[in-house]
Amino acid sequence: MPAIECRDLSKYYGDVRGVEDVSFTVEEGEVFGFLGPNGAGKTTAIRTLLGFLSPTSGGGTLLGHDVTDPVESRRARERIGYLPSDPGLDRDRTAAAFLDHQAALRGESSRDGLVDRFDLDESRRIADLSRGNRQKVALVAAFMHDPDLLLLDEPTSGLDPLLQEEFAALVRERVDDGASVLLSSHVLGEVAALCDRVGVLRDGHLAAVESVSDLRSRGxxxxxxxxxxxxxxxxxxxxxxxxxxxxxxxxxxxxxxxxxxxxxxxxxxxxxxxxxxAPLEEAFMTFYDGDVPGPSGGGGPRPTGSGGSDASRDATAGSGGDAR
CATH class of the missing domain: 3.30.70 (Alpha-Beta Plaits)
Incomplete structure (x- = not known):
């Protein structure tokens, strides 16, 4: 059974397309990359799969649970680690208080080790933390209950290069332990280093699903x-x-x-x-030069309105920060 099965998933905001007819699977033990520039639809797809947004049409499963069924979706989230692209952390709490709240929801079996690993000072208020340290808090929250599936949206944003390497090592360890990962990024090097396969999003459509080696050869x-x-x-x-x-x-x-x-x-x-x-960037840009057909042979209609960024669309839909 795939860890994720996404079937013809579409999400529109009025006349504005978020994602349309997106289909892919993530197998058990696989790291699957969502690759595309800001506004391509990565965050919309993830939040719709998690049940934070209602799909316009289509659906799928997470760990075998139907994402369109509220009860099933909630059961799936108990076994999922979610890192939003812009974590909605309670700025008035200390990092420790925030993690205590998350632990009460799902557990904290790996919390102490992760706090030490990322050198996180739990005693400080989140409002007083730098962007990178807030990202550390969100990473600990996503990983500390040893989830079976991780959905990570721009996970290394704000991290310095050494911590990015530590994050990559953590992902590999969790996959070795049997976890599956959906990783959204616009950083090509990160995707190439961590992912087995890549889904390239363009204007809300899945332009292709390829192995990283095939993506390189395309360039x-x-x-x-x-x-x-x-x-x-x-x-x-x-x-x-x-x-x-x-x-x-x-x-x-x-x-x-x-x-x-x-x-x-x-x-x-x-x-x-x-x-x-050729650099991986060359391969990536082949999906953005002219009309690129989708994996089923058609690129789909162009947007009827300006999509804006995923973050701005999700702000309208609600943050869902503590629903990780």
Whole structure:
């Protein structure tokens, strides 16, 4: 049984699309990445799956519980660790008081170890904490009851690089112990390092579901070549060559067949050639250049209104911060 099964999930805010016809599964023990820029629909999808928003249509299951049934959804949340993109922490409480409240709802079997691990001072008021320290509180709350499923929305926001590494190690440990993870991010390196598969969201539609290795291959190769002759730019403005730069060296991203690349270079005397994997950003941007079909073959209609950011839409729907 999948840890998450999302079936044709749609959420509209009036005429404005949040997400539309989103379908995917997260298998047990898998780290699945939700990848897309702010406003793509990541937070809307997560909050709708958790039952904080009512779907316009479609549905799904979390740990086998129907997300459209309030009783079933509540049972699922008892076994879920949720980290919102903007945690709704009670600023007048101390960190300890906030975590005590969360512990009363779901338990705290790993609390002490997590507090030590993230070097969190529980005695301070949340209002007096920095952005990074507030994120630590939210992370401890999400992980401390050893959930079977973690839904993490921009989890490393505000964390310094060392703590980001600590977070990544924590995720891997929990997966080794059998947990499943849905991780929403617009940080490509984070997704590549942690996720098994990635769902790319564009304008509320799921543009593709791919393994990280397949996503990398989509980006093609970064080519840098130095030749003996003067370069005719028109020679390199061919199908398969993108982001062309012509100077002392010619550089471009190659997404075509290798035989065609060899034919292209055969007209010159090559003095130096460097071919490496293109950055992951190149692969990601292929979903945002022009019309990209969805995984079922159609990209779906364009939005009828301005979607804005997920955070602004969710603010209208209510914070749900303590319902983690």
């Amino acid at each position: 093609g190769k970064q080519v840098r070549v130095r030749v003996a002759e003067d370069v005719d730019r028109d020679d390199f403005e061919v199908r398969g060559a993108m982001n062309l730069r012509v100077g002392e060296t010619v550089s471009f991203t190659w997404t075509g067949e290798y035989d065609a690349l060899i034919d292209l270079l055969s007209g010159y005397t090559v003095l130096d050639l460097d071919v490496v994997d």
